[in-house]
Amino acid sequence: ALTSLIASEKLAVAGRISASIAHEISNPLESVGNVLHLLRTGAGLSPEMQRLVDSAQGEIIRAGDIARSTLSLYRESAAPVEVSLVPLLQSIIDLQAPALVRNNIQIQTRMRATVAIRAYPGELRQVLINLIQNAAAAIGEDGKIFVRVQPRRGGYSITVADNGPGVQPADRTRLFSLFFTTKGEQGTGLGLWLAHSLIEKLGGRIKFRSRTAGEAAIRGTLFNIWLPLGTPPYVPLAPFSSVQAGRRQ
Numbered sequence: 001a002l003t004s005l006i007a008s009e010k011l012a013v014a015g016r017i018s019a020s021i022a023h024e025i026s027n028p029l030e031s032v033g034n035v036l037h038l039l040r041t042g043a044g045l046s047p048e049m050q051r052l053v054d055s056a057q058g059e060i061i062r063a064g065d066i067a068r069s070t071l072s073l074y075r076e077s078a079a080p081v082e083v084s085l086v087p088l089l090q091s092i093i094d095l096q097a098p099a100l101v102r103n104n105i106q107i108q109t110r111m112r113a114t115v116a117i118r119a120y121p122g123e124l125r126q127v128l129i130n131l132i133q134n135a136a137a138a139i140g141e142d143g144k145i146f147v148r149v150q151p152r153r154g155g156y157s158i159t160v161a162d163n164g165p166g167v168q169p170a171d172r173t174r175l176f177s178l179f180f181t182t183k184g185e186q187g188t189g190l191g192l193w194l195a196h197s198l199i200e201k202l203g204g205r206i207k208f209r210s211r212t213a214g215e216a217a218i219r220g221t222l223f224n225i226w227l228p229l230g231t232p233p234y235v236p237l238a239p240f241s242s243v244q245a246g247r248r249q
């Protein structure tokens with residue numbers, strides 16, 4: 001239909017623009033990252049400054065990750081590599097910790113992965129950061145995020161749960177749709193759509209459950225990712241221009 005044609009054309013343009021922006025910002029990000037690294041390793045910073053520089057560096061790394069995952073989605077990724085889930089998650093949590101502490105959000109973990117899976121580490125990192133940041137954003141202040149990794153059915157299950165307000169029932173079918181956001185100007189609606197695409201590319205699954213205060217005694221949202229062991233089926237992503245509009249509805 002005409003509407004889906006317009007939508008796929010928009011996607012093609014959005015893809016091209018974001019890939020070129022991602023490319024252009026990679027270099028300045030790297031320079032700033034290097035300066036922060038020098039500051040951080042040099043002597044003479046007060047603990048407070050040290051903390052600020054640490055979190056600035058975390059944000060720069062995050063921006064770089066976003067740029068890279070945008071590029072890798074648009075282009076094709078190289079072959080997957082061995083990724084150990086627990087150290088990956090631990091490093092993400094360490095980087096997010098200062099921001100979480102500031103908002104009085106506790107993070108609890110239960111992580112039991114043993115062998116490495118094969119994945120694209122930058123992309124997986126981006127997906128997991130996104131889930132944790134979405135959880136933190138939903139909570140706002142004062143709450144808990146629970147992260148669990150455990151073996152399940154020939155692979156690993158990763159859970160990120162929060163005790164935030166939950167997703168409104170009317171929004172639940174649209175959560176993984178491209179550009180769906182309830183955050184207005186602050187949101188892009190890219191995060192979960194990207195997560196869905198990247199996890200599928202690894203032959204995995206991502207789903208969620210959510211309850212609002214009106215629906216259950218315990219409100220909150222739980223995202224679960226399942227990733228298979230072994231080499232993911234190499235399914236190259238379609239370039240943006242041929243992604244079917246609305247196929248994730």
Ligand code: ADP
Pocket residue numbers: 130134135138162164165166167175180181182183186187188189190191192193221
């Ligand atoms: P963005 O964060 O830019 O809005 P996402 O694709 O990451 O884009 O998320 C889409 C929407 O899903 C969010 O705007 C929010 O409404 C909802 N959402 C995602 N995670 C949660 C969560 N943990 N709790 C409640 N709502 C969530």
